[in-house]
Amino acid sequence: MPRTGGEQRRTTIVAEAIHQFGRDGYKGASIESIATAVGVRKQTLLYYFSNKEALLEACLQAAGERLGSELAAALEGAETYWDRAEAVIHGVFGLAAEWPEFPMFIREAARLGPSAFDRFAVVLDPLRRRAIDFLQAGMDTGEIRKQDPAMLLFTLYTAVVGSLTEASVLSAVVGADSGRASLRRREREVLLFVRAALRPAE
């Protein structure tokens, strides 16, 4: 009933949709429950997004932009190789801390197939290129173990996103473990792991 104005409604709906798509999956989340959570009828949601697919598209776009700006900010003022690598990981974990469903949504986007994931990833493409150049340069100067930089980036991605999304596995492997403290432990662990993996031989 309260008319909050178009743009604000849009962003509220997108935020809630990312939340529910991440938690329940694209198929598992209904536009009705998303609308209800926002305090509006389903048909109002469909006024803003002509169908469920269009809503997903808007979510992918928004998520890409949000992560992009987060990483850009994190990279500000990071100079050395380690500063930059750590800044990226810290930035992603920071985003996950304030928005727990974000990593799950990204993983769901990947699950929906390359066409969906690409719509999220296009925004991040410049960062991807920078990351690969960065890794390559580190290998050339001998600061990073020599290997295929693109495959390395992929492996780093899986390690970071995995440690953010596989909470069920975490509790099965190390026992009950949740909350902010757990997130910090995982960040520290991933950081050490990545550092060890990048280190050149002896």
Added chain:
Amino acid sequence: MPRTGGEQRRTTIVAEAIHQFGRDGYKGASIESIATAVGVRKQTLLYYFSNKEALLEACLQAAGERLGSELAAALEGAETYWDRAEAVIHGVFGLAAEWPEFPMFIREAARLGPSAFDRFAVVLDPLRRRAIDFLQAGMDTGEIRKQDPAMLLFTLYTAVVGSLTEASVLSAVVGADSGRASLRRREREVLLFVRAALRPAE
């Protein structure tokens, strides 16, 4: 229509269900489409499994047992630290090669929450303990970098399962890349990555 006998039907249905649960998610896969793929009516499926949840349970159980026997076989005859670690990774990748939906199903199980994942993991608990003892022993003798062995096992899990399930990300990061050759490349990459990460400092 053809009566193949109870036990065989059961296992066929479970295999197809793991396939579709992995591909479409638990919610996204319907018992109707699973039954149809097996060549049987939905109500026949419901004769074997009283409801969808019971079918999931059977899938989790079967998946756990299958992975357990695979890993047990892989560990046969592996003596040194590296032989054992590599055998486990190679075993998982081998299973993924002949059964592509298997890793996706495991990830879906984890997504459904700890209660579902535990039903998969209980069977593997002895292996989990062995793995942690193994890592701890390696740290004590200085062959593995010192850290929390349980957290390390978790991180290793995410790296392996991630590289098996994030195909969409792979294609976005390194370009189009699929098939057995890609799987081999990923296995090699994960192996090198893990080896580098476990190596003790200088």
Added chain:
DNA sequence: TCAGTTGTCTACCGACCGGTAGAGAAGGCA
């Protein structure tokens, strides 16, 4: 003032999904 745009609603439809009820065919066994 009044027409047009923007935003929210009620009411409804067709499709699909999980699950129930119960008929009936095939083989084992007395």
Added chain:
DNA sequence: TGCCTTCTCTACCGGTCGGTAGACAACTGA
């Protein structure tokens, strides 16, 4: 032979979901 268990089927129900049709209110600007 005839009963009983095993297996598969047709038919149906209630609920949910995505999406359409269209009424109606409120703000905007000529």
